[in-house]
Amino acid sequence: xxxxxxxxxxxxxxxxxxxxxxxxxxxxxxxxxxxxxxxxxxxxxxxxxxxxxxxxxxxxxxxxxxxxxxxxxxxxxxxxxxxxxxxxxxxxxxxxxxxxxxxxxxxxxxxxxxxxxxxxxxxxxxxxxxxxxxxxxxxxxxxxxxxxxxxxxxxxxxxxxxxxxxxxxxxxxxxxxxxxxxxxxxxxxxxxxxxxxxxxxxxxxxxxxxxxxxxxxxxxxxxxxxxx
Numbered sequence: 001x002x003x004x005x006x007x008x009x010x011x012x013x014x015x016x017x018x019x020x021x022x023x024x025x026x027x028x029x030x031x032x033x034x035x036x037x038x039x040x041x042x043x044x045x046x047x048x049x050x051x052x053x054x055x056x057x058x059x060x061x062x063x064x065x066x067x068x069x070x071x072x073x074x075x076x077x078x079x080x081x082x083x084x085x086x087x088x089x090x091x092x093x094x095x096x097x098x099x100x101x102x103x104x105x106x107x108x109x110x111x112x113x114x115x116x117x118x119x120x121x122x123x124x125x126x127x128x129x130x131x132x133x134x135x136x137x138x139x140x141x142x143x144x145x146x147x148x149x150x151x152x153x154x155x156x157x158x159x160x161x162x163x164x165x166x167x168x169x170x171x172x173x174x175x176x177x178x179x180x181x182x183x184x185x186x187x188x189x190x191x192x193x194x195x196x197x198x199x200x201x202x203x204x205x206x207x208x209x210x211x212x213x214x215x216x217x218x219x220x221x222x223x224x225x226x227x228x
Contacts, residue, residue: 020044030066031158039063039070049138052108052116062106065116073118074151075105078179078222082149083120085221090123093204093211100125100144101133108138111169117162121147125207142169144207149177164190173205182219 020026026044027033038044042051045068052065062073083105091102103109105120122143134141146166148159163174167190174187184202186194196202198219204211 026069030069030071031161032155033071033158034153037072037074037153039072042070044069048114049110049116053137056106056108062118064118065114068114073105074153075120075149076151079120079149079151080105081221082177082179082218083147085218086121086147089213090121090211093208094123097210098126099123099208100127100129103143109143110138110140111142111165115165117146117165119143119146119166120149123208142166142171144171145173145175145204146171147175147177149179152180160190163187172207175202177218179219179222182215182222184215184218 020029023035023038026038027035030038039047039055042048047065047068047070049065052063052070055063055070062075063070064073065071087102087104094100094102101124103119103122103124105118107122108116108118109122110116116138123145124141125144128141128144143166148154148162150159159176163176166174167187172188176185176187176193177183178185182198184196184200186196186202188205196215198215201212201214203213
């Protein structure tokens with residue numbers, strides 16, 4: 001397996017939660033995202049988990065809660081296709097070995113008081129679930145593995161922020177998948193990553209022993225046609 005080790009010039013850190021002076025400041029805090037992804041009712045900084053649940057129940061779009069602001073979760077067809085494949089493959093492995101649970105992109109996980117993220121795919125080890133499946137709609141729990149499949153509207157700063165939040169909450173591993181570049185970045189901390197390409201194989205690390213996936217199979221989903 002060939003990998004490329006990359007060290008970031010500046011560590012990924014969770015931005016200081018200072019009240020934004022205007023919309024430009026708010027968008028910067030959220031990761032330089034597009035204004036159209038920010039819901040202004042309830043007003044930025046005043047949304048609650050209850051607001052998030054009610055909004056996501058409509059299923060028009062999915063939203064995350066970031067410092068009291070409702071932010072639309074970017075997701076397109078290709079992103080959904082790769083996420084579905086990962087849920088099938090990872091879910092089958094986890095169920096076979098009774099390791100825990102695998103969740104999809106509409107599962108809300110509370111990482112902080114006013115912070116709820118919806119990783120596209122997540123693995124939660126059995127050790128984090130001593131009482132079984134959480135009964136809350138938005139349980140306060142961090143995944144062991146969080147997988148984010150990048151959409152064109154995801155910015156570099158937005159993903160830096162997400163990764164920092166995952167690790168701060170107790171996540172052990174983050175995968176960031178780029179369908180257009182056909183790459184997978186493996187993070188075992190916010191500061192460093194391994195870049196895997198389509199010809200490489202990704203494994204589950206110490207907490208998913210025995211799991212491996214050839215990335216050509218994952219990205220091969222994007223080449224589907226009726227003739228295949």
